[in-house]
Amino acid sequence: MKSFDLPLNNQETGAHDGSDAWLRIANVSKAFGASHVLSDVSLQVRKGEFLCLLGPSGCGKTTLLRILAGLEQQDAGTIAMAGRRIEALPPARRDYGIVFQSYALFPNMTVADNVAYALRSPREERMRRVGELLDLVGLTGKEGRYPAQLSGGQQQRVALARALATSPGLLLLDEPLSALDAKVREHLRQELRSLQRTLGITTIMVTHDQDEALAMADTIAVMANGRIEQIGTPEQIYRTPATRFVADFIGRANWLPVQVYGNGVAILGDLSFDVQLPAGRATTAFCRPESVCVEKNWRSGENMTLAVVERVDFHGGVRRGVLSLCVNRAIRVFADASPNEAGYDSLVVGKRVPISFPAHQMCFFLDAAA
Numbered sequence: 249m250k251s252f253d254l255p256l257n258n259q260e261t262g263a264h265d266g267s268d269a270w271l272r273i274a275n276v277s278k279a280f281g282a283s284h285v286l287s288d289v290s291l292q293v294r295k296g297e298f299l300c301l302l303g304p305s306g307c308g309k310t311t312l313l314r315i316l317a318g319l320e321q322q323d324a325g326t327i328a329m330a331g332r333r334i335e336a337l338p339p340a341r342r343d344y345g346i347v348f349q350s351y352a353l354f355p356n357m358t359v360a361d362n363v364a365y366a367l368r369s370p371r372e373e374r375m376r377r378v379g380e381l382l383d384l385v386g387l388t389g390k391e392g393r394y395p396a397q398l399s400g401g402q403q404q405r406v407a408l409a410r411a412l413a414t415s416p417g418l419l420l421l422d423e424p425l426s427a428l429d430a431k432v433r434e435h436l437r438q439e440l441r442s443l444q445r446t447l448g449i450t451t452i453m454v455t456h457d458q459d460e461a462l463a464m465a466d467t468i469a470v471m472a473n474g475r476i477e478q479i480g481t482p483e484q485i486y487r488t489p490a491t492r493f494v495a496d497f498i499g500r501a502n503w504l505p506v507q508v509y510g511n512g513v514a515i516l517g518d519l520s521f522d523v524q525l526p527a528g529r530a531t532t533a534f535c536r537p538e539s540v541c542v543e544k545n546w547r548s549g550e551n552m553t554l555a556v557v558e559r560v561d562f563h564g565g566v567r568r569g570v571l572s573l574c575v576n577r578a579i580r581v582f583a584d585a586s587p588n589e590a591g592y593d594s595l596v597v598g599k600r601v602p603i604s605f606p607a608h609q610m611c612f613f614l615d616a617a618a
């Protein structure tokens with residue numbers, strides 16, 4: 249059983265030990281006037297990795313990306329790429345391509361000229377490379393168009409082709425999909441990810457969209473208030489959040505009050521769980537709605553308790569029930585069931601149903617000391 253205390257520091261939250269790091273960001277801090285936007289941020293990225301910086305608005309993710317790009321100067325800290333220190337280099341000497349949320353294309357230039365902008369080779373070679381890049385992003389034949397003659401999604405593909413033109417070592421993406429409508433965004437998500445895999449280009453993408461990060465990233469660094477709260481795979485971030493902030497920010501969560509006793513047992517209603525937490529401190533159990541199983545039949549000894557269905561919301565793929573425990577009606581639990589699960593039909597308002605809590609899918613957090 250996992251148990252976590254207060255937020256872990258940057259070093260402890262690393263998803264890998266950094267021995268194979270290709271990009272190393274160490275102890276980067278930045279303030280704008282009296283406002284500390286980044287505090288001692290450390291992060292390592294492997295070659296070919298797709299890392300998402302995920303966090304709420306204002307947490308400092310764009311500032312970190314801009315520092316990597318040399319568009320903003322850090323107050324402290326170092327950045328090394330492929331063993332070379334780059335934190336003092338001007339942008340042009342850092343070997344990256346960047347795509348912004350606003351497509352940032354030159355409106356008076358054709359697609360071909362936009363893509364070729366950073367290329368310094370002879371014209372024939374440039375045009376060959378432009379053709380190759382437009383092929384890569386699925387825009388063959390659009391060379392002569394102007395940005396205004398393209399859809400948002402197409403403009404962002406041009407921006408991507410332009411960022412990749414010089415075959416940079418690092419691709420930086422600042423919310424590249426957020427200006428697009430939902431359908432195009434989802435489609436481009438997959439295209440971008442598969443292109444990144446094909447090219448094997450190390451990529452850092454800023455997003456505040458958790459679904460995007462979960463769907464695209466190899467590794468997610470969750471940020472809050474200028475610090476990294478947790479670094480891990482999407483599964484780790486979702487299933488075993490290291491801090492309350494991460495648990496709350498990503499997905500839907502049940503937060504349930506528990507009592508911990510001296511023998512390392514946490515009591516939730518009439519259920520008990522083994523935990524490694526101090527007795528007597530207020531503690532909260534966390535689990536996802538889909539981790540709570542609505543059962544058809546009662547089975548003893550399996551973390552099962554009786555609950556009353558208070559409300560049912562339809563969420564397309566699942567029914568989400570709001571249930572209160574019979575032993576303590578004040579404890580309310582969200583439970584999701586899909587149509588092929590036994591409990592789906594039991595989610596009917598007013599019904600008493602057995603629900604179970606798989607112990608391995610629960611985390612326990614100490615409440616902040618009063």
Ligand SMILES: Nc1ncnc2c1ncn2[C@@H]1O[C@H](COP(=O)(O)OP(=O)(O)OP(=O)(O)O)[C@@H](O)[C@H]1O
Binds near residue numbers: 310
């Ligand atoms: N040039 C600047 N001068 C002053 N304050 C700034 C500057 N750039 C950013 N900030 C402030 O720093 C904080 C972090 O901004 P940043 O853009 O890095 O956040 P973010 O996590 O990317 O948010 P968003 O998703 O809204 O872009 C914000 O409070 C912002 O107002």
